[in-house]
Amino acid sequence: LLTYGGLRSHVIGALITNNLIELLYYDRSIIVKSQPFDFVQDTARFITMLKGVADLTENQWGYHPLLDAPHPTTLYPKSVLTRPFDGSEIKLDNGRSLTLGETIFQSHGIIGRGTCVSRAKMEVEGKEPEVIVKWSWPAKTRTPEAELVGIATDLATASGDSWVLNHLPKILHAEQKEFDANSPQQRLSERFGEDYELRALCIVVQERLRPITELTTAAELSEAFHGIFKCYRWLYEKARIMHRDISRNNLMYRRIDGKVYGVLNDFDLSLHLGKEPRSTSKHRTGTEPYMAIDLLVTEPPPPHRYRFDLESFFYVIAYVVCQYHEGKKIDDPPFDAWDHLPTTVLLLKKRQFLADAMAGTTNIQLSCPPEVDPAPTQDVQRRL
Secondary structure, three states, X not given: OOOOOOOEOEEEEEEEEOOEEEEEEEEOOOEEEOOOEEOOOOHHHHHHHHHHHHOOOHHHHOEOOXXXXXXXXXXXXXXXXXXXXXXXXXXXXXXXXXXXXXXXXXXXXXXXXXXXXXXXXXXXXXXXXXXXXXXXXXXXXXXXXXXXXXXHHHHHHHOOOHHHHHHOOOEEEXXXXXXXXXXXXXXXXXXXXXXXXXXXXXXXXXXXXXXXHHOOOHHHHHHHHHHHHHXXXXXXXXXXXXXXXXXXXXXXXXXXXXXXXXXXXXXXXXXXXXXXXXXXXXXXXXXXXXXXXXXXXXXXXXXXXXXXXXXXXXXXXXXXHHHEEOOEEOOOOOOHHHHOXXXXXXXXXXXXXXXXXXXXXXXXXXHOOOOOOOHHHHHHHHHO
């Protein structure tokens, strides 16, 4: 329901086992269950419960006012599963309107940011250019993505490093909506303190970029990777921003006057070194198939390091040059199982892969099927 029941901040439900019923509440930070009771024997409590939930408003049910709640008696087509927000309108704080289209990415977990990315059209001076809109529920302690990109943009402009701008996303609008004092989230935060991770709804509208996997020539692919890596290093050394989520979906590109520029996208998990308050997040940072080995642990993860992102770059290069040919994913590609392995198994697979590579018994090029040109790998390695 957090995924397909409209834009939800939380969900209230019930679990019935024989004559026992227990109420359930869950949001992006917690799952709460009531004590079960026998609704046949304790009818007074059952009727009181029904009256209570019947009087809930849409907001109390968890429907965020940013989007209209689905009507309970309306039958929706099956396409709602792949395009849950298609045609919905969002009114932004700046007075402009967004009409949502196809959903590009949607997180299906309960605990976490619950990121959703959709194509959209934004009304600008009578025109409706296509843009990308992303909403998520990051921890309130995190510096917003738009603020970090703004810091990098301002520094690049002021310091004469304007080349960096070609490798950063262009954010057109951003806003953040926090929970009010009467919300269940605020009350849970007061009740559990640091054990509850208070979140906020962040909406980011940005220009549309293209996935780096669409690039089909060694020259353009290596140029894109090289530009992204230079941008990453500049962010770390000059802006003191660590990205912390280097993954295939976050490496994009744009064309300017026919030239390809790699773009480092998605700063949701980024950290402003030396200025960022300690995050309250209790989860590993990143996307598992591309995570550094040191982060693939079941206990609390170590502090994120520069070399972790470098290791993630290595895995992304391996994925892209070995899994894609002419802009399309090949059949039965190498590393495909990594997307679905449990954390402990993925850790073993990565250790074996790196050990074999160091021993000279395997390498990225040997992992490529015959029809895939290994030249992009060689060129990228040389450039980096």
